[in-house]
Amino acid sequence: MKTRIFQTAALAALATAASAATAQAQHAPAAPAPTHTTSWTGTVGEDRFGDARFKMRGRFQYDVQSNDWDVLNEDGTRSYVRRAFLGVQGRLTEQWRYKIDFILSPGDDAAGQVGVDDAFLEYVGDDWSIVVGEHNITSPLEDRISSLDIPFIERSSVINAFEYGRAAGVGFITGGANWSFSTALQGDSLNNADTNFAADERTSVSGRFTFAPIFESSPEGVTLVHLGLTARARDIGGDAASRYRTRPLNGRGTRWIDAGAGLAGESDTTFGAELALQRGPFGVQAEYHMLDGETTGGVEYEFSGYYVDAYWSITGESRQYRGNQGSFGPIAPTHAFGTDGGLGHLMLSARYDYIDLSDPAGAATRGEQTAYSVGLDWVPVDHVRFKLNYALSEMDRTVGADDEASIITLRSQFDF
């Protein structure tokens, strides 16, 4: 059925493209060639040719991590590249835009492979746009915030365990100054290997609505109340690559709490709620998510998790909120490090993070994880960030051995 729809859509698209091209050829005016200019965007030059735009983008995140586990023999210090992206972004016309970030992962398990992060074509209307490709426009708040700008080094347990993230498909987003609505129909991520050609890949329908009843900004900072709701219904179809599991707030290593490969999900539904507050240098961000699922064998399971963050910008800057997307952008320091005695931007943060993956009783690795984390961030200049996180995680398995891990991670990152 799905194939039929795609074929019809593809034929229709081809027909439209062909007729449009003919029309274009007949009426193309002999306009003078637009001038080529290069604009400085803050980190790289952006080529401009008429309405067309093109620029490079990239990010590099390098972590040093020290682990101290009670039971598991994974103590030690290690360093690794957490993310290395290189990409391009631009527009062909005012309406047709694109963005591709290639994931280069030196030293990762999938060494030698190149993946994609955002990789989409976008058609932009007045206050809406349609996205085709690998995207996450319906993801909850923390996943919508770039890995460059999330307050902690790793995202919360629940965001990771519920498999929020990018997948390929179509999406629609619209919004105003202080609200956004997005919906998407997606298949699998383009980075996942096809594990079973006999079955359809997983598919999902999802949506997100955000609203900021209070949202004001001035040079003295942002005053914000952000509310958000998300929902997703997935058909997993027993895809073995789909797993509910979480690490103790680190970016590499064992996931002690793991609902297990034995839990072959047939379908699941998630609901989430978001809250973010900002008043000048002080901020709070919290999300709660619950998941109801059913295995291929008809066994039902129910998970939930949440996190609560608090931030204090010592140097006074507010996190920049994007009202029409319901997400946060980067923090640029008011006084860059090294100029006029500036310190850059310094932020203290604290997190409480909880996830319950104990359902259904059975596998030894199922259980709950409670984690506490504190962080210090330093942004000496825009686009450079150092993050120091300490995380203490208590992992209580339902039947198996409990464990506790304390983890210190130092991240150094830059982007352009």
Place this chain on the structure above:
Amino acid sequence: MNIIKTAAAAVAAVALMAGSALAQQPFTVIADGSSTVFPFTESAAEAFQGSVGGRIRVTVGESGTGGGFRKFCRGETHIQGASRPITASEMATCRAAGIQYVEIPVAFDGLSVVVHPSNPVRSITVAELRRIWEPNSTINNWRQVNPSFPDLPIVLFGAGTASGTFDYFTEAVNGRSRASRTDYTPTEDDNVTVQGVAGNPNAMGYFGIAYLEENRSRLRALAIDNGNGPVLPTTETVANGTYAPLSRPIFIYVNAAALRRPQVMQFAQYIATNAGTHASRVGYIPLPASAYQAYLQRVQRRQAGTAFNGVQAIGVTIDQVLARPLRVEAATN
């Protein structure tokens, strides 16, 4: 554990340092934007700082109207000077960043077309101006414009693309905002045009009337003929609307959230109350007193939005502007 204690101590020390460094600075109102509006804002800022005994500082930049709105809509400035109303795309950028603004037309300007004093040309029609400035214009000699003009090469100085003067001039003269020939010396700093035209007998340039008032001895303004005979830019012709189509309102936009700060509110009220004085002082033409009264109320009530719906209005009167509804989102029709 020791590591954590040391880290905590270091963090506390840094926090104290940062906190005390911030506390010592007096509050600074940050203004930027149009270089046309700059002399006005600067004049108001100086008098205001004097009147509060230096307790509040005001810095005034001149990034051009477009360049200034980029900063204003990122929340980097409190006050934005503009020689044209905020555009639809700037309205959208500001909205997405949670920035609302109170729009205050502070004065009228007569956009002046100037030449070197030795140039025998005294007046020019709008159609002639258009033939000089339209996109892909090939005019490079004064005589090509009009056979009575001298046989001299024409050297053009004009507003840069980040300038509101550029937007207004191109719309009023060429009929389409931002449509212009490109082979001229562009600048967002009107003093560059002043220097250029004063130093070159073949030159032509354009800028706000305040820069003409300052440089009367070095430059000559051309009378503009819009079909009713040549009219020179003067206080009278701008005020009574006969200097057309180059008479225009100029603006101050104030971040509405920042008006909660007493210092910003104080300065904004000072501007609305004393705009007429400072406009006249630097060569612009004041609005009627009743208009300033109405804008003072908008400041005090933090009434946000623009009366222009994101589009330039050529030849609009201040009464018409005052009667229009305020919008924060551009209507499409």
